[in-house]
Amino acid sequence: MMNYKDFYQNSIQNPEEFWKEQANQLTWYDFPSTILSKDAYNYDQWFADGKLNMSYLCIDKHIQDGYGDQVAIIYDSPVTNTKQKYTYNDMKSEVGRLAGALKKLGLEKGDTAIIYMPMIPQAMFSMLACARIGVIHSVVFGGFAPHELAIRIDDCKPKIILTASSGIEVDRIIPYKPYVDKAITLSTHKPENVVVYKRHLGADVPDQPYDLDYKSLVRTADIASPISVPSTHPLYILYTSGTTGRPKGIIRDTGGYATALKFSMKYVYGVAQDEIFWAASDVGWVVGHSYIVYGPLVNRNTTVIFEGKPIRTPDASTFWRVISEYGVSVMFTAPTAIRAIKKEDPQGNFIKEFDLSSLKYQFLAGERCDAATLNWLQQQLNIPVIDHWWQTESGWPMLSNMAGVELADVKPGSATFPVCGYDIRVLNDEGVQVDASTEGYVAVKLPLPPGTLQNIWGNPERFQEGYLKPFKGYYFSGDGGYIDEDGYVFITGRVDDIINVAGHRLSTAEMEEVVASHNSVAECAVIGVHDDLKGQIPIALAVTKSDNLLAESVIQEEIVKDVRAVIGAVASLRMVLIVDRLPKTRSGKILRKLLRSIADDKEFSVPSTIDDPNIINEIQLAFKTHKVGIN
Ligand code: COA
Numbered sequence: 067m068m069n070y071k072d073f074y075q076n077s078i079q080n081p082e083e084f085w086k087e088q089a090n091q092l093t094w095y096d097f098p099s100t101i102l103s104k105d106a107y108n109y110d111q112w113f114a115d116g117k118l119n120m121s122y123l124c125i126d127k128h129i130q131d132g133y134g135d136q137v138a139i140i141y142d143s144p145v146t147n148t149k150q151k152y153t154y155n156d157m158k159s160e161v162g163r164l165a166g167a168l169k170k171l172g173l174e175k176g177d178t179a180i181i182y183m184p185m186i187p188q189a190m191f192s193m194l195a196c197a198r199i200g201v202i203h204s205v206v207f208g209g210f211a212p213h214e215l216a217i218r219i220d221d222c223k224p225k226i227i228l229t230a231s232s233g234i235e236v237d238r239i240i241p242y243k244p245y246v247d248k249a250i251t252l253s254t255h256k257p258e259n260v261v262v263y264k265r266h267l268g269a270d271v272p273d274q275p276y277d278l279d280y281k282s283l284v285r286t287a288d289i290a291s292p293i294s295v296p297s298t299h300p301l302y303i304l305y306t307s308g309t310t311g312r313p314k315g316i317i318r319d320t321g322g323y324a325t326a327l328k329f330s331m332k333y334v335y336g337v338a339q340d341e342i343f344w345a346a347s348d349v350g351w352v353v354g355h356s357y358i359v360y361g362p363l364v365n366r367n368t369t370v371i372f373e374g375k376p377i378r379t380p381d382a383s384t385f386w387r388v389i390s391e392y393g394v395s396v397m398f399t400a401p402t403a404i405r406a407i408k409k410e411d412p413q414g415n416f417i418k419e420f421d422l423s424s425l426k427y428q429f430l431a432g433e434r435c436d437a438a439t440l441n442w443l444q445q446q447l448n449i450p451v452i453d454h455w456w457q458t459e460s461g462w463p464m465l466s467n468m469a470g471v472e473l474a475d476v477k478p479g480s481a482t483f484p485v486c487g488y489d490i491r492v493l494n495d496e497g498v499q500v501d502a503s504t505e506g507y508v509a510v511k512l513p514l515p516p517g518t519l520q521n522i523w524g525n526p527e528r529f530q531e532g533y534l535k536p537f538k539g540y541y542f543s544g545d546g547g548y549i550d551e552d553g554y555v556f557i558t559g560r561v562d563d564i565i566n567v568a569g570h571r572l573s574t575a576e577m578e579e580v581v582a583s584h585n586s587v588a589e590c591a592v593i594g595v596h597d598d599l600k601g602q603i604p605i606a607l608a609v610t611k612s613d614n615l616l617a618e619s620v621i622q623e624e625i626v627k628d629v630r631a632v633i634g635a636v637a638s639l640r641m642v643l644i645v646d647r648l649p650k651t652r653s654g655k656i657l658r659k660l661l662r663s664i665a666d667d668k669e670f671s672v673p674s675t676i677d678d679p680n681i682i683n684e685i686q687l688a689f690k691t692h693k694v695g696i697n
């Protein structure tokens with residue numbers, strides 16, 4: 067095993083040489099002669115004059131190398147009782163013909179397409195088919211409602227939408243196609259066509275003039291060859307929650323991303339080619355993009371696409387059944403999934419029923435990992451359980467014990483050390499690095515390594531303002547944390563209004579907009595509070611208008627319904643407190659941070675700018691009465 071410190075230092079001191087060598091692990095149509103340069107916005111870009119194709123790297127390359135019969139995808143769907151395998155040869159046929167069909171529909175390099183699908187192989191085929199012909203895809207998570215989909219349609223203006231008739235959440239049919247139709251009625255931009263993969267699960271699929279049948283299109287299409295695109299050509303746009311009501315479209319390049327993913331499979335996840343890798347997430351999130359689809363396939367692994375939940379499909383044994391049935395080597399999930407399993411099976415009786423000897427490492431990310439969950443899983447599995455930290459913007463891990471390099475001792479609560487390429491610092495308000503063990507803002511010294519965000523789709527100012535301007539010379543992560551005397555980095559949580567609910571990133575500002583639009587609400591605040599299972603859950607505090615005649619319970623019910631209808635079930639807003647007033651500064655700004663601290667029973671100092679300190683007692687009482695937070 068090599069030495070982490072030297073390997074890491076080399077990546078920071080000689081980034082161009084380091085990443086050129088990693089880029090060399092891929093097959094390029096034109097290998098880049100420029101490694102690191104500046105784009106039109108004077109921001110760093112990788113491999114600018116290189117040319118390649120992601121779909122080629124994920125499929126055709128492996129067939130050319132003689133691995134066409136290796137299984138590329140295992141589809142395991144307890145909710146439909148389906149198990150299917152696709153080899154790399156099958157992938158070429160499925161992806162190539164779908165790409166051929168899209169070409170025939172007039173899609174060209176640089177066009178955009180939205181993919182709104184459940185966890186089925188066709189979601190992956192759609193992503194790879196777009197990549198094959200240079201179409202920029204944007205996958206939207208199925209838990210988002212039509213209104214959210216419409217916002218994304220208007221932002222990235224897709225030529226087509228690829229969807230499925232329906233999905234299943236445990237036992238509830240999710241009507242994907244009707245949601246798409248509703249979104250199109252809400253959006254200003256109208257896509258030309260909607261390609262529908264029909265599943266026959268009993269859902270109603272009304273025909274629209276713009277509909278096309280996925281299966282018929284693919285049946286009659288020729289296999290399209292992968293086209294050569296510049297390394298900087300956007301592979302995808304992935305929307306994520308920001309601090310305002312509008313989600314931001316993170317743009318990912320092609321060559322930097324492929325290089326980073328290939329690197330991470332070997333050095334972060336320690337997974338060998340042809341091993342089985344399973345990220346139990348959803349293709350709608352960044353984890354799904356990087357580690358269900360592109361990472362494992364670039365690395366010629368077998369990847370698992372799992373249409374189910376850690377519990378209730380049918381029970382808390384599902385994860386262990388999948389690992390043992392397919393011989394999974396490395397697995398990735400969110401701590402909330404483990405907490406859900408632990409709640410149902412605290413003694414780990416299900417775990418003992420299965421042969422898990424194939425499993426080398428268990429990775430966790432997506433939210434802060436509490437020590438109790440980490441220790442429980444560690445004891446149950448008796449293999450390294452690795453908490454690692456990253457985000458939609460980075461696209462791949464920023465902090466991790468690097469399983470393919472050298473495993474350090476674990477300190478629960480820390481995702482250990484920076485991954486190669488990430489020069490992570492903790493800064494104070496003035497942008498000065500703080501002392502060891504002092505909390506501050508987590509930032510990464512520029513340049514970021516390959517594979518990280520390129521910009522925000524259609525909004526370069528927001529990219530500058532949100533990420534680059536807060537601390538000159540650094541990328542600002544939006545997280546707080548500290549680095550201890552031994553160099554272990556601890557992420558303590560977001561310093562903005564983004565919350566993390568069951569590993570899903572959500573914006574409280576967006577929920578506030580919905581709550582505020584209720585007729586009876588004069589003003590409101592939405593905050594994230596601690597939850598034992600989901601990590602955090604949102605709660606709304608609302609002050610009613612003086613002329614309101616509705617009963618409190620009616621307002622509460624309607625607000626919960628509104629948030630579900632506008633943002634989606636995934637928002638999980640279930641609690642609305644009607645209060646007489648909200649804590650504010652003298653200039654009228656709501657003190658959300660104070661509200662969060664009171665709810666989570668954290669120490670706080672009363673801000674000197676507070677309008678009336680007596681309100682603190684009122685809020686404490688309201689939280690106590692409604693059993694909010696951990697106390
Ligand atoms: N499509 C439609 N609806 C969805 C959805 C999807 N893809 N995903 C979630 N929802 C719905 C759920 O059905 C639920 O609806 P309900 O309020 O009617 O019950 C709601 O959104 C909230 O979902 P969730 O927060 O996931 O709660 P849950 O009780 O269904 O499941 C866990 C709890 C912990 C089991 C589940 O959240 C989980 O497995 N989390 C892991 C998350 C993860 O992998 N994150 C990716 C980062 S690695």
Ligand code: AMP
Nearest residue numbers: 431432433434454455456457458557571
């Ligand atoms: P997302 O962009 O949806 O992946 O969410 C990213 C955010 O989740 C980060 O900014 C963190 O706030 C949080 N997060 C992800 N992984 C971890 C982790 N291992 N520890 C603490 N927080 C995490």
